[in-house]
Amino acid sequence: MGRNVIRIKNVKKIYQMGKEKIQAVNGISLNIRQGEVCCLLGKSGSGKSTLLNLIAGLEKPSSGQIIFNKKHIERMNEDQLADFRQRYVGFVFQSYNLLPTLTAMENVTLPLIFKNVPLKERNERAMEMLTAVGLGDRAHHKPHEMSGGQQQRVSIARAFINSPQVVFADEPTGNLDTRTTYEMMDLITALASKNKQTLVIVTHDLELSDYADRIVMLSDGEVERIEDKRQAEGEKE
Amino acid sequence: MSTRDLLNMALRNLLKRKLRTFLTVLGVVIGTASIVVMVSIGIGMNESFARQLEDWGSLQVIDVYSPNGGGGHYMMEEEGSSGPQNKGKQVKLDGAAVDSFRQIAGVEAVSPIKSLYLMIGSGKLVADANFIGLDPATMEAMGYKIEDGRALSGEDVKAIVVGGGVEFYDPKLNWEMRMNSEPPEIELIGEKIDVTFDWGYGTRHADKSVKPFKFEVVGTMPADGNNGWSVIMPLKEVEKIEKAQKEWEKKSHGSSGGNNQKRSKEYEQVMVKVDDIKNVQVVQQQIKDMGYRASSLTDQLEAMKETTKMLRMVLGAIGAISLVVAAIGITNTMVMAIYERTREIGIMKVIGASLRDIKLLFLTEAAFIGFAGGIVGVGVSFVTSKLVNFVAMQHGSDMTSSIPLWLYLGSIAFATVIGVLSGYLPAKRAMKLSALTAIKTE
Known part of the structure; x- marks a missing residue:
């Protein structure tokens, strides 16, 4: 396995709910390696989603450090974070988060628009990406004209179009049926492994962890156990 | 984000809510048209003064009189300024x-x-x-x-x-x-x-x-x-x-x-x-400085303009009030748009839109409203101006409306600037939205 792309050092996140303090993430230290599929597994309230938001720079930690390629994410301002997300990060959400007024193609090209990629090039790249996720014939449909699975494929295409170093997926199959779930996981891991991209998946579904190289089990905002499947396989051999 | 994409996206967002955009633009149309028409009546007033005076002779002509004609009083006044060498010497x-x-x-x-x-x-x-x-x-x-x-x-x-x-x-x-x-x-x-x-x-x-x-x-x-x-x-x-x-x-x-x-x-x-009529006052002053008495119809024109200045300012203010109301309309529309599009803003932020992109998008939308309102408003004022002149002619009234080119172009530019200013607060607000809360909004 490659070097560490993300290093998390003793990160805490405390929410103030009225007079009560809630420790969502309670001192987690973790390294995520380049090119691995890392699964953050835990029940609802285990702090897995909060941890993902912290790593992706959507939220600021209360304390601790998150270092992405030697850069401290917790110290970045809004502009730097926007730039960071644009360059290095792709997102797949449970609820797809497509813009309803744009076609599949336009949704996929959106990250490239913000990156100032010329129209012709971005349309070519979007078409390639849509073909890769099996939606070449749906490029000009709007989200409401597509099934949940198809919408999630569009959002996967959008996450990968910019060739990000890391793709974050937050319960990517939460709204899909079992068969589609496997299709989606096959697709997303295949895309990631093709370009040796790192994939961080947050889920409560134990079955998804089958796709992971490493499973980080979270409970009450702390790391309960880390299961390194590659190492385990290596040991078996 | 390139300018072209920005304009394209802003326009699409506006066209998505046709009725609301139309109503907001209408506000700007009324505001712009009222300013232009009010100012044009002021300008028309000055032009009609000039025309009236033209009947009495050319506005470009200065009448110069010998200082003796009006008695020594005038000369004594001038002596102070014309220096010691002129003392006692009659021009x-x-x-x-x-x-x-x-x-x-x-x-x-x-x-x-x-x-x-x-x-x-x-x-x-x-x-x-x-x-x-x-x-x-x-x-x-x-x-x-x-x-x-x-x-x-x-x-x-x-x-x-x-x-x-x-x-x-x-x-x-x-x-x-x-x-x-x-x-x-x-x-x-x-x-x-x-x-x-x-x-x-x-x-x-x-x-x-x-x-x-x-x-x-x-x-x-x-x-x-x-x-x-x-x-x-x-x-x-x-x-x-x-x-x-x-x-x-x-x-x-x-x-x-x-x-x-x-x-x-x-x-x-x-x-x-x-x-040129613009030089009349300058030349007249030079002649006066030489020690002569001089007068021209522009003196009267200036005086007439001065007396109606207040009226013209009030007319302009009436127009300005309508444009202020229109500006508030733009702000309101844009704030509403932010509530509706919170999730969209969040998504854009998460997938790499910079704060500048978000701000520019909202400012551009507001500027579009101002610009469109300005263009249509100027068209409306053109028609209104013709109508005012027609009615004035029918009644033999001297109140005419005259719109010079600078007023047309200036109003369009002004309406656009008003749009940008009105969009500033909402744009700032959109910028500050937390990406995370925004995408969690259902």
Whole structure:
């Protein structure tokens, strides 16, 4: 396995709910390696989603450090974070988060628009990406004209179009049926492994962890156990 | 984000909510149109003043008088500013002065003026009129209006131009009979007529020793103008007649013209034509600084503009209020848009839109509303302006509306700026939305 792309050092996140303090993430230290599929597994309230938001720079930690390629994410301002997300990060959400007024193609090209990629090039790249996720014939449909699975494929295409170093997926199959779930996981891991991209998946579904190289089990905002499947396989051999 | 993508996206967002966009734009249309129409009425007012004054003569002409005419009071005022070398020295409105006026930058033509009240005779009819003697070459430049025929030119010697208000009558009739009879119609152009200082001309009281001067009428001036009751004649001829008159007076009444003789080289009045109305006040001030008295119709124009300044400001303010209301409308629309599009903003932020992109997107949308409102508003004001002028014409009112090009372009630019300003607060708000909370919004 490659070097560490993300290093998390003793990160805490405390929410103030009225007079009560809630420790969502309670001192987690973790390294995520380049090119691995890392699964953050835990029940609802285990702090897995909060941890993902912290790593992706959507939220600021209360304390601790998150270092992405030697850069401290917790110290970045809004502009730097926007730039960071644009360059290095792709997102797949449970609820797809497509813009309803744009076609599949336009949704996929959106990250490239913000990156100032010329129209012709971005349309070519979007078409390639849509073909890769099996939606070449749906490029000009709007989200409401597509099934949940198809919408999630569009959002996967959008996450990968910019060739990000890391793709974050937050319960990517939460709204899909079992068969589609496997299709989606096959697709997303295949895309990631093709370009040796790192994939961080947050889920409560134990079955998804089958796709992971490493499973980080979270409970009450702390790391309960880390299961390194590659190492385990290596040991078996 | 490229400008093209920005414009494209902003336009699409606006077209998504057609009715709301339309209503907001409508507000700006009304605001812009009311400002433009109000300002145009103000401008129309000033133009109509200028037109009114034009009837009384050219706005580009300055009348210069000798400082002696108004008494020493004026001179004493000027002495302080003209320096010690001028002390005690009287400035004279003579040939040298006329030459010095010609040297002033912006002066197009200069002519001394001498006027004389004389009799005209044409056949059996006579008329009395004020004769204005000027350099015939400058008559056209001085803005004298011609109704028929032509103005005097440099070559004219024994030629005159008669005002339409000069009334001819039969000198044999008494005053009462004259009032009751229709004034006789006579064709003057091309006529050889008599000009004389003998008030008995045409009657039995006529002085046979006075020989009338012969002139040809080359043109007429409209009766309603400033010079409707005057006759224009080359200056040299007026001077000749004046000289003859004085000699005759000396001979018949024994009065001494000695005092006048001394000042014969001085003129009562000099007309100075300036190339552009904008330079009139500057040239006028220079002439005043030389120690002469000077006045022009622009003095009146400035005074008229000054008195209506308040009214024009109130008109402008009424228009401005409607535009302020429109601006609030834009802000409201954009704030609503942010509530509706919170999730969309969040998504854009998460997938890499910079704060600048978000801000620019909202500002562009607001600017579009302003720009569209400005364009349509200017179109509406064009029609309204024509309508105002039409109604004013029907009622014979002097209130007209005039929209210069700068007002059109300026209003469009102004409406766009108003749009951007109105969009600033909402854009700032969109920028500050937390990406995470935004995408969690359902």
